[in-house]
Amino acid sequence: MAVVIECKDVTYYYPLTEKPAVEDLNLKIESGKFYGVVGENGAGKTTFCALLRGFAPGFYKGELKGEVLVEGKKTIEYGGELSAKIGYVFQNPFTQISGVKDTVFEEVAYGLENFGVPVEEIERRVIEVMKMTDIEALAEKNPFDLSGGQMQRVALASVIVLEPDILIIDEPTSQLDPEGTESVFRIIKALKDRKKTIILVEHKIDLIAEYADEVLVFEKGHLIKSGDKEKILSDISLLDRGVSLPQVAILGAKLKEKGFPLRKIPVTEDQAVRMIRESLKEGKQDA
Amino acid sequence: MHDLILKNVSFSYPGGFLAVDDINMEIKAGENVAIVGQNGAGKTTTVKMMNGLLRPTKGDVLIGDMNTKDYTTAQVSRVVGYVFQNPDDQIFHSTVESEVRFGPKMMKLEPEEENSRVEEALKITGMDKYREENPYNLPLSTRKFVTIAAVIAMNTDVLIFDEPTAGQDMEGNKRLADILRILHKQGKTVITISHDMEFVSMNFDKVIVMAKKKIVRTGTPREIFWDMDALDKAMLKQPYVSRVCRALGIEGGVICIEDAINEIMSRENV
Numbered sequence: 234m235a236v237v238i239e240c241k242d243v244t245y246y247y248p249l250t251e252k253p254a255v256e257d258l259n260l261k262i263e264s265g266k267f268y269g270v271v272g273e274n275g276a277g278k279t280t281f282c283a284l285l286r287g288f289a290p291g292f293y294k295g296e297l298k299g300e301v302l303v304e305g306k307k308t309i310e311y312g313g314e315l316s317a318k319i320g321y322v323f324q325n326p327f328t329q330i331s332g333v334k335d336t337v338f339e340e341v342a343y344g345l346e347n348f349g350v351p352v353e354e355i356e357r358r359v360i361e362v363m364k365m366t367d368i369e370a371l372a373e374k375n376p377f378d379l380s381g382g383q384m385q386r387v388a389l390a391s392v393i394v395l396e397p398d399i400l401i402i403d404e405p406t407s408q409l410d411p412e413g414t415e416s417v418f419r420i421i422k423a424l425k426d427r428k429k430t431i432i433l434v435e436h437k438i439d440l441i442a443e444y445a446d447e448v449l450v451f452e453k454g455h456l457i458k459s460g461d462k463e464k465i466l467s468d469i470s471l472l473d474r475g476v477s478l479p480q481v482a483i484l485g486a487k488l489k490e491k492g493f494p495l496r497k498i499p500v501t502e503d504q505a506v507r508m509i510r511e512s513l514k515e516g517k518q519d520a
Numbered sequence: 521m522h523d524l525i526l527k528n529v530s531f532s533y534p535g536g537f538l539a540v541d542d543i544n545m546e547i548k549a550g551e552n553v554a555i556v557g558q559n560g561a562g563k564t565t566t567v568k569m570m571n572g573l574l575r576p577t578k579g580d581v582l583i584g585d586m587n588t589k590d591y592t593t594a595q596v597s598r599v600v601g602y603v604f605q606n607p608d609d610q611i612f613h614s615t616v617e618s619e620v621r622f623g624p625k626m627m628k629l630e631p632e633e634e635n636s637r638v639e640e641a642l643k644i645t646g647m648d649k650y651r652e653e654n655p656y657n658l659p660l661s662t663r664k665f666v667t668i669a670a671v672i673a674m675n676t677d678v679l680i681f682d683e684p685t686a687g688q689d690m691e692g693n694k695r696l697a698d699i700l701r702i703l704h705k706q707g708k709t710v711i712t713i714s715h716d717m718e719f720v721s722m723n724f725d726k727v728i729v730m731a732k733k734k735i736v737r738t739g740t741p742r743e744i745f746w747d748m749d750a751l752d753k754a755m756l757k758q759p760y761v762s763r764v765c766r767a768l769g770i771e772g773g774v775i776c777i778e779d780a781i782n783e784i785m786s787r788e789n790v
């Protein structure tokens with residue numbers, strides 16, 4: 234698959250800091266894949282996102298060593314065009330709201346307006362995305378008169394509506410109820426099916442296990458693992474390094490420890506159910 | 521001590537939107553309670569009425585023998601501390617320590633008392649190592665602990681945490697669980713809003729479920745997380761291991777990994 238973003242020997246320091254927030258990063262992001270970015274608080278996940286989007290060093294300043302290339306061109310050489318290529322959902326939804334629009338509908342339409350999209354098309358796309366993110370009922374509300382979770386949905390909608398080829402989404406479900414969280418993962422999966430490249434930061438590892446293609450694990454500024462999600466998320470030793478693993482993987486590991494026969498460590502709910510059921514059946518037949 | 525009672529409480533925002541509709545709630549002094557439920561259910565609105573940031577448009581909010589109607593927000597907030605859902609709504613100082621010191625300072629305590637409260641709050645939240653940092657250079661998840669420390673330093677009888685689990689890693693959730701335990705031991709009443717079902721199932725005795733401006737049900741985690749009807753209404757899910765057990769036909773009220781292991785192992789050996 235084509236490489237859309239590449240990091241070559243990237244090390245980055247925020248202004249006035251002595252320790253890099255991201256260090257020695259080498260990585261290729263392939264077009265059309267869904268990457269789940271995980272790791273401890275402060276590991277550098279948001280900084281990584283900001284680097285890919287060019288906010289670091291573009292907005293944050295600081296010092297960048299090495300290069301970040303988007304479609305072969307260095308981020309520091311781009312002007313405004315990156316905003317059309319890459320959609321970016323900020324970690325704190327409260328900072329995503331523009332503050333210049335009076336209704337949720339206008340807020341979601343704002344970006345398209347800036348890109349000069351015709352009015353009828355704006356309407357069609359905004360309505361569709363508001364349906365998808367379950368915020369239709371909020372259309373006429375002021376974006377600041379929303380609950381935390383509602384605001385987070387609006388923030389996500391206002392980026393999805395732009396239909397960028399690459400989406401960087403930093404913890405879009407932190408304020409969402411469990412049902413809303415799953416629906417956001419389904420939406421992101423649907424975007425991937427439309428050939429978008431997705432970079433999603435999440436602490437909800439059980440859903441990353443379910444939906445992502447590949448996992449990137451950060452620890453103290455370093456990318457310590459990357460690749461196949463099943464292999465990484467079933468590696469129980471990661472727990473000791475502060476990386477959270479799916480509940481079903483922990484369950485599986487503990488069952489194995491107690492002598493319960495499992496072929497391998499499950500990472501999704503379905504796998505867990507299937508494997509445990511098989512083992513229980515075999516146990517009965519043996520007896 | 522202060523029991524917290526909501527009597528037929530409703531709240532409409534200016535402009536007329538009804539966010540909380542005629543709810544009744546009773547939280548006893550010293551209880552450790554979780555509030556869960558759908559986005560927009562009215563959780564934040566409800567707890568803001570407990571700390572006097574909002575006044576009920578109907579009904580009464582009683583904290584012990586105080587009716588919040590008869591007191592200023594400043595007076596109520598000396599009894600009920602509130603950690604905002606968005607830390608950035610709460611943080612106004614340029615270092616972690618000055619942020620945490622602000623509350624006690626306003627109370628004009630003896631200097632030793634002020635110091636000991638600040639130190640204790642920094643210590644139990646793990647923020648002592650960041651005391652000279654600008655809160656805005658810390659990741660959002662850590663900033664949340666700064667706001668928790670600031671409220672703990674107020675030493676109120678009742679503490680309310682609005683979504684402290686949002687964006688926390690394993691370590692952060694552990695630290696939160698420790699903080700809840702410490703406060704509970706000190707006899708504080710603690711109310712925590714959370715969307716993290718695993719966290720709720722492990723750390724509370726009582727769970728209040730809200731949906732669509734109302735309370736759906738109150739119960740123990742074991743009751744709530746096997747009440748599919750209440751969960752559906754409030755857009756909630758069972759903890760993952762409960763879901764696995766349910767799919768396996770194990771309906772024994774499993775809510776944590778240990779429960780699940782016991783149930784599964786007991787079936788293996790029959």
Ligand SMILES: Nc1ncnc2c1ncn2[C@@H]1O[C@H](COP(=O)(O)OP(=O)(O)OP(=O)(O)O)[C@@H](O)[C@H]1O
Binds near residue numbers: 247250658662
């Ligand atoms: N604007 C800034 N100035 C200085 N240091 C910063 C700034 N933003 C982040 N940092 C530091 O960079 C490191 C990485 O932070 P980052 O926000 O990337 O972590 P994260 O993995 O996204 O964490 P979280 O899970 O809490 O969101 C941390 O040590 C943090 O304190």
Ligand SMILES: Nc1ncnc2c1ncn2[C@@H]1O[C@H](COP(=O)(O)OP(=O)(O)OP(=O)(O)O)[C@@H](O)[C@H]1O
Binds near residue numbers: 382539
């Ligand atoms: N300032 C406001 N003006 C008008 N309506 C508001 C305002 N703040 C919140 N609301 C509305 O009141 C309802 C309840 O909001 P509240 O913040 O209490 O929900 P919540 O249960 O805390 O949700 P979440 O889990 O998303 O934080 C929502 O429908 C919201 O849109």
Ligand SMILES: [Mg+2]
Binds near residue numbers: 279659
């Ligand atoms: Mg982050």
Ligand SMILES: [Mg+2]
Binds near residue numbers: 380
């Ligand atoms: Mg809320």
